Amino acid sequence: MNTLKRRTALQASGAYLPTQEGSAPHLHAVRPALHAGEHAIDNPACVIGPGQRCEHALVDSELNCRLSDYERIVRGRFSGIVDVLKEISALQHERDFAERAQRLAQERLGYALPQQLLDDAWVSGLDMKALHTHCIFQSFKVCVDRTDADQSLWLNRMALTPEFLAACGYHTVGTSLPAPNGRLQGLLPFVFRMAPNRNVYLKAYAGAMFDVKADMVDWGHREIERLSGGIPGGESQNYLKIAVYHFSSSHSHEQGCAFHASNDKQAVESAKQRLDELRIAIERTYGVGAAPDILLVGLDTDVDALRIHLPDADGDVNPYRYVDTAELYRETVGLTAQAARAHIAQRVDEAQNMDGWAQGRGVMIPGMRQLVLALAEANLSQIEYVIHHHQGRYTVLGHDEEFICAGEATQYVQMRNKYYFAHLDTVEEGAADVDVGIKIFTGLNVRHGLSVPVLVHFYYSSRVPGSRERALNRAKQVKAAIEARYPALVARELLTCRMALSDRFDTERCVFVDEAVADSGH
Amino acid sequence: MNTLKRRTALQASGAYLPTQEGSAPHLHAVRPALHAGEHAIDNPACVIGPGQRCEHALVDSELNCRLSDYERIVRGRFSGIVDVLKEISALQHERDFAERAQRLAQERLGYALPQQLLDDAWVSGLDMKALHTHCIFQSFKVCVDRTDADQSLWLNRMALTPEFLAACGYHTVGTSLPAPNGRLQGLLPFVFRMAPNRNVYLKAYAGAMFDVKADMVDWGHREIERLSGGIPGGESQNYLKIAVYHFSSSHSHEQGCAFHASNDKQAVESAKQRLDELRIAIERTYGVGAAPDILLVGLDTDVDALRIHLPDADGDVNPYRYVDTAELYRETVGLTAQAARAHIAQRVDEAQNMDGWAQGRGVMIPGMRQLVLALAEANLSQIEYVIHHHQGRYTVLGHDEEFICAGEATQYVQMRNKYYFAHLDTVEEGAADVDVGIKIFTGLNVRHGLSVPVLVHFYYSSRVPGSRERALNRAKQVKAAIEARYPALVARELLTCRMALSDRFDTERCVFVDEAVADSGH
Incomplete structure (x- = not known):
């Protein structure tokens, strides 16, 4: 489909407006909006004529500003570390060094440094490596502790609320990532504009271990709650399972999903297969009709645009029948909200009917269509977020994580590339993912003389007796196994492993174990 | 309670009969019955006067004979191995050696030996170690393949049928063992006289990893089936969780549960705690009333007698309120069936009311009482089985297993001490149990120059797509991890690891992987 032609046709139809519907014409000046030609941006969605702006009527630009604030705040807790440590390093031969260093850390980073490290600096110099690792963990801890305040910026403004999902017929949305990839961690609030909570969650699995x-x-778990009346309105609702595969539009064979050797076709088919397997397994075990609804979504990690694959009447998805939100953005930027919505709906229905598919397989159920339309629309905001707040596309397309998280991912920091994540219960089964992480951090940290910070994190349930103790035992076991796997790094103090636990019911959030009072009654 | 006094009182009451009710007086002669004084047997249940027999009116001695046949058949498949191999060894310099060896193996063991091993014998002698390991696995495979025929001897004569359990109010009975112990593997058909099936099953966990x-x-899983109407009559039924701890009446500090350092008090309290934890976890997650019923049972592994702990009205169990079936046997041997049943019921009710307990906590629900009475009665048959078919108590009280099974236990061979079992998904978490197994077999096999046979076994579900492939991957991973853990044994060919898979829905039963056609469409 030739996009320029399509937009010209829409302009001729009178639906194409030069400014945004409902916005004061001069408000643009205070926004970080881009005019085509002003900056050359390389974004497949933002293909506009001279004097036009990438400002879409359906985009929540206030939410984008808030998400940008959130991102700046969170990243700022990490990005200042090296500068502060350099300044501290320069002070290390001063008389009142320790005191000045602590003051600097408190002021600029918001936490103290280990006094011992500062006091011992006169002997053989300041242990910058240990300080750096300390700061990475400490900054993450600050993020965790400020989760509620930080997320309050955007949490209540998400487009796809639990209430909306319920109205579409879904009591739970479980989203799976096929691979341990830091670039996909902000998926729910940023890319999907979905408020994460206990029943709207993201899980990452390594391909081989996806179970x-x-x-x-x-x-x-949710089915028992639903069947026993524990979910209000649950009798007429279903569980929605979303599988996300990812690809890179700019480097389709370099920055895609490593597990699939950046083979996009394989990634989409493998994700589809897993969704099908889940449905088949549940139907064969619990009877026809028991299976959850499924949705297959592709994410372009360069620009955060989505390919939303459209289920048919039976709920089956197809690797080749989808809408691409970058295309939708391109085709509808400059339209009124109403015209844009109508166009998106039309394109979705066209895709459903592609090659007469709908005749044979039927169209998706109304609740799913409602959800797909809302998801496509919500994602337009993220496309524009990348255009306005990341200069058109992410400058760092590869890995740029701060640390490795092994075990279970925390959900406290909802952001791209904060940490590399290896989902595992034991290193024996997750070794391949940990190896990839260590390889990445050999480039990011070790070759600069910095240690690889590894956080071993597990959840427990404070409702389940003994659960915390078992989670701690598991963390200890995984920590020991990681240290045993990389003895050369450990010997050179180039791998620093710490443990943290979180309660699913929030009595503790990512509490570092050596900081917690043991047996404190949790 | 002084047992002799009790029995004397019963005799005085006229309920005590000199011969078995309903049995011809001379039938005794053809049974392997023991008269006190004939053989001195050391069994706490069989304390009888001169001329009396340990033949209890409530014992199913026909079933005992059948179980004995089953045991002889299964054990016979292993016990002949060494003799056959010795004979074969003696032939190895004969001209037609290979042919004669194969004939001997086929005749006496029922399967062939690896031709290559026989053909190569002339070079550096017959590899007896390899032959022995081959035979152990092969004999086990014969047991698995003959499961249905073998079990048909006793399966339909079990006292506690699924129908009976349903009448007591239980759609499922899940029994957990706290430790990987070969002595507890015949528990369901022998000790409980319960027909094992998909919903009446036994699982062994190592203490530390019990989850x-x-x-x-x-x-x-069963709750979803029940709530969605998949269990006939399930709306008024519950799940029953039984935890079994074990102890040794003869060697209370040597042959008890190794995990609890043979500390019986710790074993019973730890089993009780786990049952409580399960109930609390389910109630806190799914609401009050959701929890399964529980039963705590102690097993004396010397004589297979039970301590059945009696739940109160709330279903809570107590470590100190139980009936001991060895005592019940002793007190009721020689009574009529009716009098014995009445006595057992009376003793159960006395125990319920012990120290006024029932006033405060109430008595167990009728279905549970019915089950406890039936279990106590059924176990009398096993007590007599040990008396008559194992000369009063097991001669081998310690470990005497044929091989190590790591992964998931098979349920095809329901027999004491056939294999040492280490329940694990990864060696990383199950290492302690595997180490114990290797230590045991260092005594049983290695010090005699024999290899330790290790069977890595996992179940999959043919209803779940991809499940077999994942189970196979897991088996390969565990096999590699075991071999990596004991390099010295592997190098000396003193550890031989093989892999097998079973389908929960019986399309494959313990199929050795290298024998299966790979990718055969399962």
Whole structure:
């Protein structure tokens, strides 16, 4: 489909407006909006004529500003570390060094440094490596502790609220990532504009270890609650399982999903297969009709645009029948909100009917269509977020994480590339993912003389007796196994492993174990 | 309670009969019955006067004979191995050696030996170690393949049928063992006289790794089936979780549960705690009333007698309120069936009311009482089985297993001490149990120059797509991890690891992987 032609046709139809509907014409000046030609931006969505702006009527630009604030605040807690440490390093031969260093850290980073490290600096110099690792963990801890305040910036403004999902017929939305990839961590609030909570969650699995069984357990937990009346309105609602694969529009064979050797076709088919397997497993076990609804979504990690694959009447998805939100953005930027919505709906329905598909397989159920339309629209905001707040596309397309998280990912920091994540219960089964992480950090940290910070994190349930103790035992076991796997790094103090636990019911959030009072009654 | 006094009182009451009710007086002669004084047997249940027999009116001695046949058949498949191999060894310099060896193996063991091993014998002698390991695995495979025929001897004569359990109010009975112990493997048909099936099953866990979560998943699976109407009569039924701890009446500090350092008090309290934890976890997650019923049972592994702990009205169990079936046997041997049943019921009710307990906590629900009475009565048959078919108590009280099974236990061979079992998903978490197994087999095999046979076995579900492939990957990973853990044994060919998979829905039963056609469409 030739986009320029399409837009010209829409302009001729009178639906194309030169300014945004409902916005004061001069408000643009205070926004970081881009005019085509002003900056050359390389974004497939933002293909506009001279004098036009990438400002879409359906985009929540206030929300984008808030998300940008959130991102700046969170990243700022990490980005200042090196500068502060350099300044401190320069002070290390001063008389009142320790005191000045602590003051600097408190002022600029918001936390103290280990006094011992500062006091011992006169002997053989300041241990910058240890300070750096300390700061990475400490900055992450600050993020965790400020989760509620930080997220309050945007949490209530998300487009896809739990109430909306319920109205579409879904009591739970479980989203799976096929691979441990830091670039996908902000998915829910940023890319999907979905408020994460206990029943709207993201899980990352390594491809080889993705287990239908684990998904069946998650589904089963909610199914018991639903069947026993524990979900208001649940009798007419279903569980929605979303599988996300990812690709890179700019480097399709370099920055895609490493597990699939950046083979996009394989990634989409493998994600589809897993969704199908889950449905088949549940239907064969619990009967026809028991299976959750599924949705297959592709993410272009360069620009955060989506390919939303459209289920048919039976809920089956197809790797080749989808809408691309970058195209939708391009085709509807400059339209009124109403005209843009109508166009998106039309394109979705066209895609459903592609090659007469709908005749044979039927169209998706109304609740799913409602959700797909809302998701496509919500994602337009993220496309514009990348255009306005990341200069058109992410400058760092590869890995740029601050640390490795092994075990279970925390949900406190919802942001791209904060940490590399290896989902595992044991290193024995997750070794390949940890190896990839260590390789990445060999480039990011070790070759600059910095240690690789590894956070071993597990959740427990304060409702389940003994759960915390078991989670701690598991963390200790994984920590020991990681240290045993990389003895050369450990010996050179180039790998620093710490443990943290979180309660699913929030009595503790990512509490570093050596800081917690043991047996404190949790 | 002084047992002799009790029995004297019963005799005085006229309920005590000199011969068995309903049995011809001379039938005794053809049974392997013991008269006190004939053989001195050391069994706490069989304390009888001169001329009396340990033949209890409530014992199913026909079933005992059948179980004895089953045991002889299964053990016979292993016990002949060494003799056959010795004979074969003696032939190895004969001209037609290979042919004669194969004939001998086929005749006496029922399967062939690896031709290559026989053909190469002339070079550096027959590899007896390899032959022995081959035979152990092969004999086990024969047992698996003959499961249905073998079990048909006794399966339909079990006292506690699924129908009976349903009448007591239980749609499922999940029994957990706290430790990987070969002595507890015949528990369901022998000790409990319960027909094992998909919903009446036994699981062994190592103490440290026992996970309430895994039990919640098992419970949750059946709860979804029940709530969605998949269990006939399920609306008024519950799940029953039984925890079994074990002890040795003869060697209370040597042959008890190794995990609890043979500390019986710790074993019982730890089993009780786990049951409580499961109930609390389910109630806190799914609401009051959701929890399964529980039963705590102690097993004396010398004589297979039970301590059945009696739940109160709330279903809570107590470590100190139980009936001991060895005592019940002793007190009721020689009574009529009716009088014995009445006595057992009376003793159960006395125990319920012990120290006024029932006033405060109430008595167990009728269905549970019915089950406890039936279990106590059924176990009398096993007590007599040990008296008559194992000369009063097991001669081998310690470990005497044929091989190590790591992963998931098979349920095809329901027999004491056939294999040492280490329940694990990864060696990283199950290392302690595997180490114990290797230590045991260092005594049993290695010090005699024999290899330790290790079978890595996992179940998959043919209803879950991809499940077999994942189970196979897991088996390969565990096999590699075991071999990596004991390099010295592997180098000396003193550890031989093989892999097998079973389908929970019986399309494959313990199929050795290198024998299966890969990718055969399962």
